[in-house]
Amino acid sequence: MKAASKLYVFLIMLFLYLPILVLIVFSFNASNSTSVFTGFSLQWYRELFQDKETLQTLYNTLLVAVLSAVIATVLGTAAALGIVRLSKWGQKLVMNVTNLPLMNPDIVTGVSMMLLFVFIMTLFGGSDVLGFWTILIAHITFNLPYVILSVMPKLKQMDPHLVEAAQDLGCPQSKAFFKVILPSIMPGIITGFIMAFTLSIDDFVISYFVSGPSFQTLPLRIYSMTKRRVEPSINALSTLIFVAVLVLLIIINLRQSAPHKPKKGATR
Amino acid sequence: MKKRFSSHLVGCPYYVWAAIFIVVPVLMVLYYSLTDANGAFTLDNLKNLVGFSDTLVLSIWLGAIATVICLIISYPMAYILSRSGANTQRTLLLLVMLPMWINLLLRTYSWMTILEDTGLINTLLGKLGIGPIHMINTSGAVVLGMVYNFMPYMIMPLYSIMTKIDKTTIEAAQDLGASGLQVLGKVIFPLSVPGIASGITMVFVPSVSTFYISQKLGGTGYTLIGDVIDNQFTNNARNMGATLSLVLMVLILLCMAVMNQFTAEDDEGAILV
Numbered sequence: 001m002k003a004a005s006k007l008y009v010f011l012i013m014l015f016l017y018l019p020i021l022v023l024i025v026f027s028f029n030a031s032n033s034t035s036v037f038t039g040f041s042l043q044w045y046r047e048l049f050q051d052k053e054t055l056q057t058l059y060n061t062l063l064v065a066v067l068s069a070v071i072a073t074v075l076g077t078a079a080a081l082g083i084v085r086l087s088k089w090g091q092k093l094v095m096n097v098t099n100l101p102l103m104n105p106d107i108v109t110g111v112s113m114m115l116l117f118v119f120i121m122t123l124f125g126g127s128d129v130l131g132f133w134t135i136l137i138a139h140i141t142f143n144l145p146y147v148i149l150s151v152m153p154k155l156k157q158m159d160p161h162l163v164e165a166a167q168d169l170g171c172p173q174s175k176a177f178f179k180v181i182l183p184s185i186m187p188g189i190i191t192g193f194i195m196a197f198t199l200s201i202d203d204f205v206i207s208y209f210v211s212g213p214s215f216q217t218l219p220l221r222i223y224s225m226t227k228r229r230v231e232p233s234i235n236a237l238s239t240l241i242f243v244a245v246l247v248l249l250i251i252i253n254l255r256q257s258a259p260h261k262p263k264k265g266a267t268r
Numbered sequence: 269m270k271k272r273f274s275s276h277l278v279g280c281p282y283y284v285w286a287a288i289f290i291v292v293p294v295l296m297v298l299y300y301s302l303t304d305a306n307g308a309f310t311l312d313n314l315k316n317l318v319g320f321s322d323t324l325v326l327s328i329w330l331g332a333i334a335t336v337i338c339l340i341i342s343y344p345m346a347y348i349l350s351r352s353g354a355n356t357q358r359t360l361l362l363l364v365m366l367p368m369w370i371n372l373l374l375r376t377y378s379w380m381t382i383l384e385d386t387g388l389i390n391t392l393l394g395k396l397g398i399g400p401i402h403m404i405n406t407s408g409a410v411v412l413g414m415v416y417n418f419m420p421y422m423i424m425p426l427y428s429i430m431t432k433i434d435k436t437t438i439e440a441a442q443d444l445g446a447s448g449l450q451v452l453g454k455v456i457f458p459l460s461v462p463g464i465a466s467g468i469t470m471v472f473v474p475s476v477s478t479f480y481i482s483q484k485l486g487g488t489g490y491t492l493i494g495d496v497i498d499n500q501f502t503n504n505a506r507n508m509g510a511t512l513s514l515v516l517m518v519l520i521l522l523c524m525a526v527m528n529q530f531t532a533e534d535d536e537g538a539i540l541v
Contacts, residue, residue: 005348009360012345015416016367019378022388026381034381035391075282082279094279097286100294103524104517105477107494111501111513112293115300118506141289144282204373204480209501219371226377226484238374245369249362 020242027235034232044236051233057221064132064217065200068139073193075140076147077185083148084155098145106142110209113138117210130212138210139200146199147192154188155181297517300510313511320496320512327493328519330407331476334414338422338471339464341415346426346463347456350433361427368420373480376413380484383409405487413481414471421470429463430456465530473520 022034030039048054083094101109114130121129158181166176204219211220225231304310349360367375382388383403390400403409433456441455479494486492493516500509 005352008344009348012341013363016364016419019375019382019416020367020370022382023374023378035384035386035388075285078278079282082276082282085276086279094283094286097290100290103473103521105473105494105520107477107479107497108297108513108517108520109293111497111509112297113289114501115296115506115510116289116293119296119299137289141285144285148282198369202369202371204371219373222371222373222377223480226373226380234374234377238370238378241374242370245366249366249369253358253362 020238023235023238024242026232027239029232029235032232034235044232045240048233048236048240053216054218054221054225054233054237057216057218060132060215061201061218064135064139065197068136068143068200069193069196072140072143072147072196073189076144076192076196077151077189079144080148080151080155080185081181083152098148101142102145102149106203106205107209109142110138110206113141113206114209128212128214130210131214134210134212135207135215135217138206139203142203142206143196143199146195147189150192150195151185151188154185158184294517297510297514300507301514304507313507316508317511317515320493323491323493323496324515324519326490327476330410330490330492331414331472334411334418334475335422335468335472337411337415338419339467342419342422342426342467346423346430349423349427350430364420364423372417375417376481376484379409379413379416380404383412383485404485405489407486407490409485410482410490410492413485414475414478417481418471418474421474422467425463425466425470426460427463429460433459462531465527469524469527472523476520477516 025037026034027044028040028042029037030041030043079094083091086094104112113134117129117134121127162180162184163176166180167173171179202219203217204223207217207220208223211217216224222234222237225234301313302309302311304312345364349357349364352360380387384390385400385402385404387404389403394400437459438451438455441451446454476492477494478492479498482490482492482495493512497509497512497516500506500512
């Protein structure tokens, strides 16, 4: 890299990481100022861990993320298996509908789902329908396209003769699915699951519209925390999230570079 | 026969799900925008849109500025990325993606504490004896927030299209005497158009529809379409909120239809490869 390129990359990285660095540095601040560093302290971390409401929303977030990612992965993988067998016209129709939540701004997806829930509520005269179930349904819905779009290419790349060969050799259909199809689309399923899980954890806008006071996720909690102007325990929370993400990414990266070796051995 | 039937069946749960939770909600937006609070048919919501035209124009304007700035900043970055060594590429990509994993609310909140009148920058400037510069609650702060939060969405598609450009094409241009600038203008730029188009949509859509960034960095002076939709629903004016969402949806789908004209080629190319 030339010196000019290096400088440019450095400036971009500075821009990208300055706000994160500020969050981290001031999470250790002794005072509640976010502009003057008065001394090192862990009091905001202590405060964060004593904040039962925030810890509860962290649990809620993980619960919704796991459930929605698992359900979306199963439903989406089945969907991909069905879609590839549809006629051209049918595929086009289903994929256009599937792409809708990807193309629509989050706010429109959130609003449209809330309107559906509100409509059903007025129809059946219920009250306070917005809560855990509506958030879960919304998360499954916006996760599904990502699962389908990561499984579909793997299915299309698969050699169709493989399944036929298995069946010719006397393998029953269900066994052929688990022994032949599933292993070859597994990387797509895993990618889809990871994307679904992370999108669910990160989502604020859609959850914001389909949530009620009875069930809050972490991003919704952060939203209400940032309404007050100074709240250094947010900085502590961000720092912990940043460290968790960093560790996770490093593990994923190491795993990605590792499996190549055993695979080569296996084919021999 | 039996085999075909069962394999068609596996997609059915999803088709039902998609019909109920993707198609019907869109129809709901339409339904609420064409009715009043009592459920009677009305066109008043559509007529009332005139009152929101300023907000809509401001949203599109700020979103467009943010998108252009993103493109200008990201293009050289993506180019440098695509030309660096494999290990550097992997590390830099990870560094570009990492901030995206921190919630947008936290990243925006941090900018708020940096830009405030008593914030980090003004405190540092004060020590140098430079009077406080008012930065928060300006249109510039809103655009900065958009550029900051959505820049990786621009870098990624640009980078991936640039890595697809055949190195021999560039070498051929150089062998035929093209200067560095000519290579950039006549070879790399035209070949990267599909990446530019998808980058533009990926930055423009969230920028136009944002409501958190404008609330935190723009204060009350820069209310965008997303803020207005949010306000309508918190004030229980569902029908107007639905109408504004409908407008936003149509606007975005139109924008995407235009941009798809440029990306379509890329898809075909990808299938060929």
